[in-house]
Amino acid sequence: MTSSFERVYGALIGQAVGDALGAPTEGLTRAQIVERYGWVSDFVDDDPAGTDDTEYAVLTARVLLDHGAQLTPAQVAATWTENLVNQVGGFYGGGFSEMTAINNLRAGLAPPVTGSDNHEMWSDGAAMRIAPVGILCAGDPGEAARLAAIEAQVSHAKDGIYCAQVIAAGVAAALTADSWQKVVDAALGAAPADSWTGRTIRRAVDIGASNEDLSAALDELYERISIFHYPFADVGPEATALAMGVFVAARGEYVPTVLGGTNVGRDADTIAAMAGSMAGALHGSQAVPEKWRQRINVVRGHCIASTAGTDLAALARDLHAVLLAKEAGA
Structure with missing residues (x-):
């Protein structure tokens, strides 16, 4: 039986490993990936590492450890100011939505303005970092969605927040679920059905469910979900839908899920x-191959200097301790 700690660590390391696996194929088309690699089944770099996705997730975990479910937008802004606004140099690979939010904070603005006065308020930048919210709200997707909206508004608004709510709710459900379908149901319930995010994710889930072959599912997802007329591949409703579609096509199994995300291209x-955070939470850290865990467990800090050296297993233990304390006090 998978322990609650293994699921917490699975969500964190599952996210980080997926991030590192997908980094070399970011921005490539499906055809370019096939031509260059055939099928990516392992790290293609000699020295793989997570990107800003993992480092922002670490920052999210830290603000949650400090403030828990009583988190406020002002507390998120204070953490960003301390760790990002005051950072000298760095930000390697940082996304536009985050950099705009940082500049807004530097100019004296506060949430929600920092996220709404942002030309990429609908990017996938909030959803990429939100897994720790799902961890803190294990078994309670509704609370995860509420807390995700508070955390996300420092850099996002509207569909950018909806996407964060989807992933947070999915991770929260996965930490206690016994099937991938329950994860999908919780994630779908977190976005307004008539929103851009809600419509796109439902279409992707249907595509994933209708394909028995993962590669065929990726082809259809790529062609029918991708927004080719926009110059960047970081649109939140697209990336979150592709993640959900891949998760469904892989039936929630960890390795096929992260390899599906890696081989679909785009962001x-x-x-x-x-997708890896949900699959890792569902099956636990043991579902993540040990050779992958060992290589990615320590965060580099290429984008956020203050995250350098973070041990994800230790961070998972800290988050797990919060969960145990909540259970004891319930």
């Missing part, structure tokens, strides 16, 4: 990270 690191 592959974020897609594999989001």
